[in-house]
Amino acid sequence: MIEVKKLTKAYGSFIAIRDVCFRAERGSVLGFLGPNGAGKTTTMRIITGYMPASGGTVLIDGLDIFSQSLEARRHIGYLPESPPLYGDMRVEAYLRFVAKLRGVASAEVASAVERVLNSCGLSDMARRICGQLSKGYRQRVGLAQALIHDPPVLVLDEPTIGLDPRQIHEIRDLIKHLSGERTVVLSTHILPEVSQICDKVVIINDGQVVLEEMLSALPQGRTLEEVFLEAISRERHAGRELDEETLEEVGAGRG
Amino acid sequence: MRNTLTIAGKELGAYFLQPVAYVVMTVFLLLGGFFFFSLLRRFDVVLQMYSAMQNAEQLSRFNLNQMVIDPLLQNLAIVLVILVPAITMRSFAEEKRTGTYEFLLTAPVRTGEIVAGKFIAAATFVLIMIGLAGIFPLILIMFGDPETAVMLSGYLGLAFLGVVFVAIGLFTSSITQNQIIAAISCFGALLFLYVISWPAQSGGAGLAGILRYLSLPEHFSQMVIGIIDTQDIVYFVSLILVALFLTQRSVESARWR
Numbered sequence: 013m014i015e016v017k018k019l020t021k022a023y024g025s026f027i028a029i030r031d032v033c034f035r036a037e038r039g040s041v042l043g044f045l046g047p048n049g050a051g052k053t054t055t056m057r058i059i060t061g062y063m064p065a066s067g068g069t070v071l072i073d074g075l076d077i078f079s080q081s082l083e084a085r086r087h088i089g090y091l092p093e094s095p096p097l098y099g100d101m102r103v104e105a106y107l108r109f110v111a112k113l114r115g116v117a118s119a120e121v122a123s124a125v126e127r128v129l130n131s132c133g134l135s136d137m138a139r140r141i142c143g144q145l146s147k148g149y150r151q152r153v154g155l156a157q158a159l160i161h162d163p164p165v166l167v168l169d170e171p172t173i174g175l176d177p178r179q180i181h182e183i184r185d186l187i188k189h190l191s192g193e194r195t196v197v198l199s200t201h202i203l204p205e206v207s208q209i210c211d212k213v214v215i216i217n218d219g220q221v222v223l224e225e226m227l228s229a230l231p232q233g234r235t236l237e238e239v240f241l242e243a244i245s246r247e248r249h250a251g252r253e254l255d256e257e258t259l260e261e262v263g264a265g266r267g
Numbered sequence: 268m269r270n271t272l273t274i275a276g277k278e279l280g281a282y283f284l285q286p287v288a289y290v291v292m293t294v295f296l297l298l299g300g301f302f303f304f305s306l307l308r309r310f311d312v313v314l315q316m317y318s319a320m321q322n323a324e325q326l327s328r329f330n331l332n333q334m335v336i337d338p339l340l341q342n343l344a345i346v347l348v349i350l351v352p353a354i355t356m357r358s359f360a361e362e363k364r365t366g367t368y369e370f371l372l373t374a375p376v377r378t379g380e381i382v383a384g385k386f387i388a389a390a391t392f393v394l395i396m397i398g399l400a401g402i403f404p405l406i407l408i409m410f411g412d413p414e415t416a417v418m419l420s421g422y423l424g425l426a427f428l429g430v431v432f433v434a435i436g437l438f439t440s441s442i443t444q445n446q447i448i449a450a451i452s453c454f455g456a457l458l459f460l461y462v463i464s465w466p467a468q469s470g471g472a473g474l475a476g477i478l479r480y481l482s483l484p485e486h487f488s489q490m491v492i493g494i495i496d497t498q499d500i501v502y503f504v505s506l507i508l509v510a511l512f513l514t515q516r517s518v519e520s521a522r523w524r
Contacts, residue, residue: 064522088376096370100278100284113374159369236300262299 013038013195014059014165019068021054028054031068038164038210041191043210043227044199044238051219052199053093054059056169059197072165073152073195086115089163091171092243095154099143103134104151106142107160114161128156133182147174155183158192166190168198172205184209203236215243270376274384275391278358282392285356291350295343299366303343305405306335332415336404341391342419342489343400344484347393347429348461352453354392354445355436357520358385363444367520378519386437386511393429408459417493424490427503430485434458434510439516457483 019032036042045082061077061084069078075084089266098106103179107125116124129135132152137145142153151174158166171187172180187196188225200206207212207227213236215223223243230239282288317325363370368454371381404418407458439445439453464482467475479485486499 061522062369064375082375082377085373088373090370092366092369092373094366096365096367098277098281098367099365100281105280107279108371109273110374113270113376115375128362173486 013071014042014197016055016059016072017069017071017212018048019055019070021051021058021063021064024065027219029216032221033220034221034224036195036197036216038195039191039193040211041187041196041198041209043206043213044197044216045201045203045206045213047244048201050216052216053151053169055216056090056167056197056199057078057092060167061085062092086161087163087165089157089158089161089166091154091166091168093169095150096157097142097145097150099141101142102138103140103142103145104129104138106153110157112161113125116161124162128159130160131186132156138147148176148179151175152179152183152194155186164192164194165245166196166198167190168196170200171198172200173195180205203240209237213238216266217244271384271387274381275387277294278385279391280390282354282388285309287405288355288392291353292396292399295346295350296399298346299339299343299400299403300470302336302339302459303406304335306338309332310355323353325455331407332417336340336413336418336421337491339403340425341484341488344428344487347425347432348457349454351393351429351432351436352439352457355389355433355440355453356450357390357440357493358437359441359514360444360446360449364446372518378522382437382441382511382515382518386434386514389433391429391435393433393460394426397426397429400425414493420493420495421491423495424487428487429491431483431503431506434507434514435460436493438514443513476522 014031014036016034020030021028032051034042044052044055054063057063059070059072059077061081064078067201072084078083082111083154098109101109103123107128108121111121111124114117118235129138132155134149134152134156137153138223141148145153151171155171158168168187172183175183184205185229187198187242190196191209198210211229212226213223214221223239227236229235313334314326315331361369362371388469401422404415404422406414407413407418408415435452435456438451439456440449443449444451460481460483462482464475464478464485467478467482470478480502486502489496489499
């Protein structure tokens, strides 16, 4: 389970996310949506302990990612925006390295590598050099490294980006299949993806959560696209009103 | 400890997956061979000259250690000043650029373990390189009569120097994601530690002492002539520890910035 509580992150004077709250339940897939630059990657980087928040907390299965960082990080499998591959290692050697670093027992490393090679469709690629793989295969190796220690929590930043339609289909099946006992959070631009594999959707815009809803509870007869666009434009609208007010204030000040 | 060794093993392997390692080693050994050949040649010529002059007193003062090994080690040290930055520049800078840093920092691994692993790998690499340069004294032992203990002391000094360079190189690599910046700032720092005692002659006694103490060659030269002083060992070890501590802080700072 992931609990995100009032998360705020400021880069200097720029506030990337503000008071972001949501919960991802165990055994469910949460789709994290938002336009470019909305703060998706920032949020995910904080959840996985890569960077600290300026305010707020994240609990991973009840463990605080800041104060119990090491223990919490053990529970997470993370696929960053760009797959973190060492260009000159072979796929197999890379996965072995990741497995050891993620705390897989020495005796089980080989079987763990075997397992993810199979589940991510990489069996034929085991001896290939990471840097020479196509985008789609790099993405799969990225997914494999996130799964290697069989983590209870999976955080996937745009897992299907750069894949061809058949691969997208396979990866989606894989994620759906994975969810079972796990907590999965994935970010994406692709709305049909969310309706296909997610149980819950969180929409973020301009660094703030504008919608957190179970997919089944969304209004009947409306596509996710409509919901998404409405959630975002509502926020923009509010933003514009605010701007007009400030303008008036400035104007009043001059007068 | 397991994490440290895992990282060290992977890093050391990575050096040999890249052409850089082979180029660096080749350059080091080629230059070393050239120095060795020239110094030995000069030794030979001078020796023959004095023999012809039947100058027994001059001849007795002659020795291989002073005329070959001493300048050879001094020259190899300078070559290390240039080559070590090229070895260490990737260690952190590359990971930041390719995004693997994000994996490393989100893995359940302590920052200290990451730094220690990378340090062990780079230090091992440099020590292997210095070890291969051990062929030169071996040749001397086979064909001449040098003082082995003095040579060992000199090589120990070179090893310490190399490891100090590695620690400083790791630090400069940890503060940037640009390998060129990492290499140049490491090179600058090493060169500065090499020449830091230059103003000592003109400074006051107190300042001169401090500058001399900070200077790398002051300590290294002692070991090259066969003096192993705890003071020099303490100097080298503290430099290594300070540089590694700064590296650890610099990597850790990504977590609170």
